Amino acid sequence: MVTGKTVENVAVKLIQLAVTELPQDVKEALHKAYNEETNKIGKAQLKAILDNVNLAEKTCAPMCQDTGVIIFHVKAGSKVDGLDNVETALRNAAVRATKEIPLRPNAVNPFTQKNTGNNTGRFIPYIHWEIVVGETLEITVMPKGGGSENVSALAMLSPNQGISGFKKFVIDTVIKAGAKPCPPTVLGVAVGGGAEIAMNLAKAALLKPLNQPNPNPELAKLEQELREAANSTGIGPMGLGGKTTVLAVKIDYAHRHPASYPVAVVVQCWAARRATARIYSDGTIEYLTHKVA
Amino acid sequence: MAVYRLSTPISEEIVRKLQVNDKVYLSGTIVTARDAGHRRALRFHNEGRQLPINLDGLAVFHCGPLMRQENKSWRVVAAGPTTSSRMEPFEDQFIKLFKIRMIIGKGGMGKKAVNAMKKYGAVYGAFTGGAAVLAAKAIKRVKGVEWSDLGMPEAMWILEVEDFGPLTVAIDTHGNNLFEIIQTKVDKTKEQIYKKLGIK
Numbered sequence: 001m002v003t004g005k006t007v008e009n010v011a012v013k014l015i016q017l018a019v020t021e022l023p024q025d026v027k028e029a030l031h032k033a034y035n036e037e038t039n040k041i042g043k044a045q046l047k048a049i050l051d052n053v054n055l056a057e058k059t060c061a062p063m064c065q066d067t068g069v070i071i072f073h074v075k076a077g078s079k080v081d082g083l084d085n086v087e088t089a090l091r092n093a094a095v096r097a098t099k100e101i102p103l104r105p106n107a108v109n110p111f112t113q114k115n116t117g118n119n120t121g122r123f124i125p126y127i128h129w130e131i132v133v134g135e136t137l138e139i140t141v142m143p144k145g146g147g148s149e150n151v152s153a154l155a156m157l158s159p160n161q162g163i164s165g166f167k168k169f170v171i172d173t174v175i176k177a178g179a180k181p182c183p184p185t186v187l188g189v190a191v192g193g194g195a196e197i198a199m200n201l202a203k204a205a206l207l208k209p210l211n212q213p214n215p216n217p218e219l220a221k222l223e224q225e226l227r228e229a230a231n232s233t234g235i236g237p238m239g240l241g242g243k244t245t246v247l248a249v250k251i252d253y254a255h256r257h258p259a260s261y262p263v264a265v266v267v268q269c270w271a272a273r274r275a276t277a278r279i280y281s282d283g284t285i286e287y288l289t290h291k292v293a
Numbered sequence: 294m295a296v297y298r299l300s301t302p303i304s305e306e307i308v309r310k311l312q313v314n315d316k317v318y319l320s321g322t323i324v325t326a327r328d329a330g331h332r333r334a335l336r337f338h339n340e341g342r343q344l345p346i347n348l349d350g351l352a353v354f355h356c357g358p359l360m361r362q363e364n365k366s367w368r369v370v371a372a373g374p375t376t377s378s379r380m381e382p383f384e385d386q387f388i389k390l391f392k393i394r395m396i397i398g399k400g401g402m403g404k405k406a407v408n409a410m411k412k413y414g415a416v417y418g419a420f421t422g423g424a425a426v427l428a429a430k431a432i433k434r435v436k437g438v439e440w441s442d443l444g445m446p447e448a449m450w451i452l453e454v455e456d457f458g459p460l461t462v463a464i465d466t467h468g469n470n471l472f473e474i475i476q477t478k479v480d481k482t483k484e485q486i487y488k489k490l491g492i493k
């Protein structure tokens with residue numbers, strides 16, 4: 001039996017971990033980029049990012065003032081008791097985290113423009129549910145910043161444009177975004193399914209560790225090819241020039257309708273924040289993305 | 294690529310020496326303003342009212358900070374730059390009327406702002422996007438807050454900073470725009486990239 005209180009406490013902790021400390025794989029990718037960057041201004045930007053990440057971690061402060069829109073991914077074991085408590089618990093966690101960490105209030109009614117002040121609202125925090133076999137409850141939080149979300153894009157290509165059209169759309173999206181999404185970025189890319197399927201897969205692809213190549217060798221090759229192409233644009237860190245524009249490209253796909261070729265690109269900024277924990281049936285809690293003392 | 298340590302108020306003479314790619318560390322007083330803050334300042338001017346603070350020679354920081362109130366005084370938690378292009382419609386008037394010498398933000402600005410910077414003497418200093426704790430560390434004191442009815446991110450925060458930076462001069466008073474220079478280069482590489490990817 002998972003209690004609402006346990007889920008709420010774990011979720012508050014996850015939000016705090018996510019906004020104050022980057023997962024190890026993202027930190028490593030940023031360090032690697034810093035070591036390899038040859039453009040002076042680009043390198044200075046990466047240095048500022050790394051200094052900032054360090055300071056945030058040490059002082060337990062949010063690494064960016066835009067603490068994002070809160071999105072949860074829940075993998076619920078089919079045998080977990082108490083799943084009906086989870087949604088309320090996650091909403092309560094958002095309210096508490098906003099006060100305790102603190103987070104910037106980022107939930108605005110699109111018609112009245114009123115900010116609820118506590119990061120909850122209609123469908124916010126958003127919760128993705130997945131039922132899996134087993135007795136554990138796995139919760140991931142992804143606080144998603146606005147600057148990078150704003151340059152995310154969907155194209156409903158014609159199938160005869162195929163892979164070539166797919167590659168062009170990804171590169172064009174990076175070029176059009178320029179400095180806006182706080183590069184270096186991570187690109188979540190998905191093709192197929194339908195409009196919302198592609199978008200969902202692209203965003204979920206951002207949850208994969210950056211140092212884990214795609215299990216499909218063809219897609220792994222495509223990821224590398226697109227990353228190198230994006231980095232040869234010269235946009236560079238913060239759009240001020242350099243060879244680090246994209247830290248990683250993550251690709252996923254679904255089978256498509258014969259007449260459709262949807263391509264989704266979701267852009268994630270250098271503050272590629274995420275945190276995951278697993279709650280076991282005996283109440284043990286394991287944090288998967290962060291070291292917790 | 295010179296490095297400058299400047300203090301506000303900055304004189305027009307000094308600001309005209311700065312070139313794109315220069316690095317600046319700024320000390321003194323800066324104020325935050327986003328869209329709503331810009332709009333209100335211009336409305337005040339149109340109505341013949343005084344701004345709560347004289348902006349002559351100061352820097353305007355495009356930022357919606359995350360603040361916390363402790364024992365009645367404000368503390369900056371995180372204060373990175375916001376996207377400057379949103380302020381494009383007002384910035385030329387702002388530079389002209391209030392004689393600010395530096396605009397701090399991310400992502401750069403457009404033609405109207407670039408022209409105003411050239412004409413009236415101001416530069417654009419790019420601060421690393423999202424580097425909010427680094428920025429907060431250089432903010433030594435919150436001197437005041439005006440227009441707090443606009444909400445925490447939109448209010449005008451008056452801040453005392455020390456060695457705030459590094460700020461990359463990305464638009465100077467000579468009409469140079471680093472973002473535009475990069476964009477032109479990027480556009481030139483585009484065809485090559487297409488070719489390499491086998492894009493028809």
Ligand code: SF4
Nearest residue numbers: 064145147182269423
């Ligand atoms: S794009 Fe990311 S790093 Fe940049 S301001 Fe937004 S949340 Fe922060």
